[in-house]
Amino acid sequence: MARAVTPQRKAINTIAAWIIGLLIFFPILWTILTSFKTEAAAVAFPPQFLNFDWTFENYTTVQERSSYFRHFWNSVVISLGSTVIGLIIAVPAAWAMAFVPGKQTKNVLMWMLSTKMLPPVGVLIPIYLLFRQFGLLDTRTGLVIVLTLMNLPIIVWMLYTYFREIPVDILEAARMDGASLRKEIIYILTPMAVPGIASTLLLNVILSWNEAFWTLNLTAAKAAPLTAFIASYSSPEGLFYAKLSAASTMAIAPILILGWFSQKQLVRGLTFGAVK
Amino acid sequence: MGRITLDKVTKRFGDAEVIPPLDLTIEDGEFVVFVGPSGCGKSTLLRLIAGLEDVSGGEIRIDGTAATELPPAKRGLAMVFQSYALYPHMSVRKNIAFPMKMAGMPKEEQERRIDNAAKVLNLTDYLDRRPGQLSGGQRQRVAIGRAIVREPAAFLFDEPLSNLDAALRVGMRLEISELHNRLETTMIYVTHDQVEAMTMADKIVVLRAGKIEQVGTPLELYRTPRNKFVAGFIGSPTMNLIEGPEAQAMDAHTIGIRPEHLDVSSTDGRWRGTVGVAEHLGSDTFFHVHDTGLAEMITVRADGEVQLRHGDTVYLTPQDGKLHRFDEQGLRIA
Numbered sequence: 001m002a003r004a005v006t007p008q009r010k011a012i013n014t015i016a017a018w019i020i021g022l023l024i025f026f027p028i029l030w031t032i033l034t035s036f037k038t039e040a041a042a043v044a045f046p047p048q049f050l051n052f053d054w055t056f057e058n059y060t061t062v063q064e065r066s067s068y069f070r071h072f073w074n075s076v077v078i079s080l081g082s083t084v085i086g087l088i089i090a091v092p093a094a095w096a097m098a099f100v101p102g103k104q105t106k107n108v109l110m111w112m113l114s115t116k117m118l119p120p121v122g123v124l125i126p127i128y129l130l131f132r133q134f135g136l137l138d139t140r141t142g143l144v145i146v147l148t149l150m151n152l153p154i155i156v157w158m159l160y161t162y163f164r165e166i167p168v169d170i171l172e173a174a175r176m177d178g179a180s181l182r183k184e185i186i187y188i189l190t191p192m193a194v195p196g197i198a199s200t201l202l203l204n205v206i207l208s209w210n211e212a213f214w215t216l217n218l219t220a221a222k223a224a225p226l227t228a229f230i231a232s233y234s235s236p237e238g239l240f241y242a243k244l245s246a247a248s249t250m251a252i253a254p255i256l257i258l259g260w261f262s263q264k265q266l267v268r269g270l271t272f273g274a275v276k
Numbered sequence: 277m278g279r280i281t282l283d284k285v286t287k288r289f290g291d292a293e294v295i296p297p298l299d300l301t302i303e304d305g306e307f308v309v310f311v312g313p314s315g316c317g318k319s320t321l322l323r324l325i326a327g328l329e330d331v332s333g334g335e336i337r338i339d340g341t342a343a344t345e346l347p348p349a350k351r352g353l354a355m356v357f358q359s360y361a362l363y364p365h366m367s368v369r370k371n372i373a374f375p376m377k378m379a380g381m382p383k384e385e386q387e388r389r390i391d392n393a394a395k396v397l398n399l400t401d402y403l404d405r406r407p408g409q410l411s412g413g414q415r416q417r418v419a420i421g422r423a424i425v426r427e428p429a430a431f432l433f434d435e436p437l438s439n440l441d442a443a444l445r446v447g448m449r450l451e452i453s454e455l456h457n458r459l460e461t462t463m464i465y466v467t468h469d470q471v472e473a474m475t476m477a478d479k480i481v482v483l484r485a486g487k488i489e490q491v492g493t494p495l496e497l498y499r500t501p502r503n504k505f506v507a508g509f510i511g512s513p514t515m516n517l518i519e520g521p522e523a524q525a526m527d528a529h530t531i532g533i534r535p536e537h538l539d540v541s542s543t544d545g546r547w548r549g550t551v552g553v554a555e556h557l558g559s560d561t562f563f564h565v566h567d568t569g570l571a572e573m574i575t576v577r578a579d580g581e582v583q584l585r586h587g588d589t590v591y592l593t594p595q596d597g598k599l600h601r602f603d604e605q606g607l608r609i610a
């Protein structure tokens with residue numbers, strides 16, 4: 001029997017959900033508000049919520065001092081590049097693991113996941129040295145390579161979960177209907193897996209966009225993405241909270257908007273297969 | 277044409293031999309049903325014929341040509357799956373058109389065949405819907421439509437009615453039989469339901485543990501089951517199998533009598549017993565009789581009008597010539 005939900009219970013749940021949601025969103029809201037304050041208002045105590053003099057000064061200063069669009073473009077190239085290359089490698093891999101699993105498939109999947117448990121700093125020095133050796137330091141190519149490798153386990157896992165949900169019967173029906181492997185992939189598998197591929201793509205763009213450890217350690221100026229752009233406002237200039245907030249807002253805005261528009265797709269992707 | 281020959285076909289999964297060498301010929305136009313309990317290898321056998329599984333040994337010939345090494349697409353067979361296996365992202369029309377599209381058939385011919393199939397299967401109003409918007413019965417009809425437009429050498433059905441409710445199942449059973457009468461194409465049908473097997477088949481293949489127990493027409497299997505397994509599997513309610521002194525008196529290890537071949541009397545008869553449960557179906561009544569002096573409980577199928585209740589005393593007598601005798605190996609004694 002389904003549990004009855006009383007109106008009171010529903011109201012309590014709604015209020016609780018709003019409180020949790022606002023708590024999670026608050027730091028972002030505060031950052032955005034601070035970006036419109038003067039430096040003095042940003043550190044004022046007690047903190048000013050909405051009753052301050054709104055100004056765009058921080059944004060103009062940030063744009064004048066450092067080129068936002070160059071960093072933005074680096075972020076786009078690095079996150080899209082690493083995701084697309086990751087997908088190109090992961091689709092056939094997940095395909096094989098989902099539809100023609102071998103004895104070691106499970107172990108390979110677990111091993112891939114285990115690499116995500118390794119602290120990245122543990123391999124920083126070898127990777128740094130390799131990058132220096134190959135002239136990849138402060139290049140977008142280098143970052144695309146390292147982020148592809150970092151995110152590949154997640155991409156493979158997500159796609160694997162998706163493909164597993166496609167009933168084998170349907171693929172066999174296509175085979176019986178005269179489809180070659182190529183046509184089976186084009187006409188049946190790909191259209192059925194599009195939602196999965198799309199949400200994997202979105203999630204990985206977001207992960208790569210927000211990645212800070214490798215981007216900060218392996219870039220200096222040329223290939224620096226928006227994460228490095230934010231970081232450049234933290235220490236050397238002292239604590240300019242308002243400008244730091246403006247830089248942060250500019251850095252997270254694109255991905256926030258992308259996430260907002262694709263949230264339905266993302267939630268579906270992340271919870272797929274959890275409930276049958 | 278659709279004559280299918282299996283010559284010593286074997287299937288192993290690792291070390292486990294699920295189908296020991298098996299010979300079978302399916303004549304052109306025949307409706308053959310593979311029947312057996314779960315895990316008897318009937319679906320595996322069908323998948324071997326379809327080409328969805330590779331054989332481990334032996335040969336499959338379709339219309340005289342070797343098909344063992346051919347991929348499923350090249351065998352000219354159409355299959356209807358238990359799960360329907362429709363393409364969820366395509367409309368009914370595109371689902372039915374898919375095999376013709378794969379074969380590169382001209383558009384006009386495709387349209388003609390889709391219209392024909394839709395008319396035959398009552399799908400004309402649903403052609404532009406997606407499978408998700410159809411009921412189970414309609415989905416199964418789409419799956420059949422997708423199979424018939426190809427005009428295959430043979431149809432393979434893998435428990436196609438298992439996901440339907442009882443009433444729909446009876447209706448679809450009839451539709452498939454009518455389809456067979458009209459098309460006169462070879463059909464191989466897998467089921468665990470002996471009623472489907474009995475009502476639809478020209479020829480039934482009873483399987484157990486990958487081995488053929490008996491091949492014959494429904495009535496042959498009913499009248500002269502070759503062994504105890506077939507005797508118990510075919511017929512509903514199942515045959516009463518009796519061991520012990522009663523059987524030994526007839527020079528057999530086991531004797532069998534079908535519930536409908538027992539005469540019921542309230543005054544005299546061969547076995548005296550007490551009615552346990554009486555199941556009134558309207559047309560028939562099934563009595564479960566115990567305390568007969570036999571080790572086994574006896575099931576009787578009597579007329580629906582017979583009024584006997586729990587605890588009543590009955591006398592049962594097997595009808596002349598309807599007793600089956602089996603030896604220690606369970607084989608029929610002629």
